[in-house]
Amino acid sequence: MNFGTSGxxxxxxxxxxARIVDAFLDAGGNIVDTADAYTGGESEQIVGRAVKGRRDQVVLATKAFLPQGPGPNDRGLSRVHLTRxxxxxxxxxxxxxxxxYQCHQWDDSTPIEETMATLDGxxxxxxVRxxxxxxxxxxQIVESQWAAQRTNATPFISLQPQYSLLARSIEAEILPACRKHGLGTLVWSPLGGGVLTGRYRRGAAPDAGSRMGRLKASALPMARAWADGLLNEPNLDIAGHVVETAAELGTTPAAxxxxxxxxRPGVTSVxxxxxxxxxxxxxxxGLATDLPAETIEHLDEISRPAGAAIVNGMNTSPVAGPGRLGVAGEGR
Structure with a gap:
């Protein structure tokens, strides 16, 4: 999402x-995920050039849905737009x-049968593999899988949901639906947009060069709202616990x-x-770090949504975590 300089x-x-992709592949990573909307398409161009010569080592993933132009067929999950x-x-x-190949968001204006038949083609x-x-x-997962079954089309095998200590709503219904219908999960924003790195403090404005600083200075209302939704009191409380835990373990908050x-149960990839x-x-x-059982239990408790119960290790609350967000996007 960050690759490119086009906005x-x-x-x-x-x-x-290119250095990031090379180092990632050299370290044994294999999935590189982008989308047609990231930096106006520049991200896909950069990714394509970065994996050239190593294409067989890479599970190359991209997404479609978001606007690619001003016309009615320049967005969504219709046959016309997906084909283009x-x-x-x-x-x-x-x-x-x-x-x-992934549907970036649900499309209320297109029958899911049309979408699944198009993707099957x-x-x-x-x-597409x-x-x-x-x-x-x-x-929506259930509707999609049923539509694929009804039309003898290829079903989904994965979901990209938001998930972190700040956003745990997928535990209630989405992760169980993925397990039931055979979807792996590639979770995004595991660091809560950077809030869980401990970079931001209560009562202090974010640095101008930080991610939250740039969002707050953005001309886009959605970007400013995203930052405000992340930098709230409950989220900063959780981030503080993460910082304290990292100090006790001699590691970083991000780790x-x-x-x-x-x-977490049900997570396939991060x-x-x-x-x-x-x-x-x-x-x-951080991805190579193992946490003691008591640390995991503590983090579970301090980030658990109010009123949530735990069944087989999964949160059953239908609401998002203390810092619940209503904005879709890849705030990695």
Whole structure:
């Protein structure tokens, strides 16, 4: 999401992006996820060039839904838009197939049967190998899988949901739906937009160069609202506990937050969005961190939504965590 300099919230130029991808693959990583809407398509172009020569090592994933122009067929999950979007993504990525093609959001204006039949055609043509979705509710997952079954089409195999100590709403219904219907999960924003790194403090304005500082200074109301939704009192309380836990364990707050997410029931993979090579190394170290059982229990407790019960290790509350967000997007 950060790759490119065409209006990204946290721009990363192509040279640094290539270093990040190379280091990630050298460390044993294999999934590189982007979307046609990231930095105006520049992200896909950079990713395509970065994996050239190592294409067979990469599970290349991208997404479609968000506007690509002003017209009524320039967005959504209709046959017209998805067909155009796939061809454009293939060109930008410089490849003749995409390993995981994902619906970025649900489309209320298109019958799900049309979407699933269109995606199935992509698989049958060899241009796409597997299908996934992002930011779908439990009901939308079920509707999609049933539609694929009814039309003898290819079903989804994965979901990209938001998940962190600050946003645990998927535990109530979405993770159980994924298990029931055979979807792996690639969770995004495990660091809560950077809040769980301990960079932000109560009563102090975020640094101008930080992610939250850039969001708060943005001309886009949605960006400012995103920052305000993250930097609230409950979230900062949780972040404070993470900082204290990291100090006790002799590690970083980011490592604690990533380790907690990685070990949660139902989580298949964790998406990180480094803007620099140093951030990547910190993320990789965090993903290799193991937490003591008592630490996990403590983090579970301090981040549990009010009124939530726990059944088989999963939160049954239908609401998001203390810092619940209503904005869809990849605030890695």
């Amino acid at each position: 990204g919230v946290a721009a990363c130029d192509e040279t640094e992006a 979007a796939l061809e454009a993504s293939l060109r930008r990525l410089g490849t003749d197939y995409i390993d995981l 992509f698989v049958r043509s060899g241009k 597997y299908l996934g979705c992002s930011n779908f509710s439990a009901a 604690v937050a990533l380790a907690w997410v990685r070990h 998406i990180v969005g480094p803007r620099t090579l140093d951030q990547l190394h910190g993320n990789l170290a």
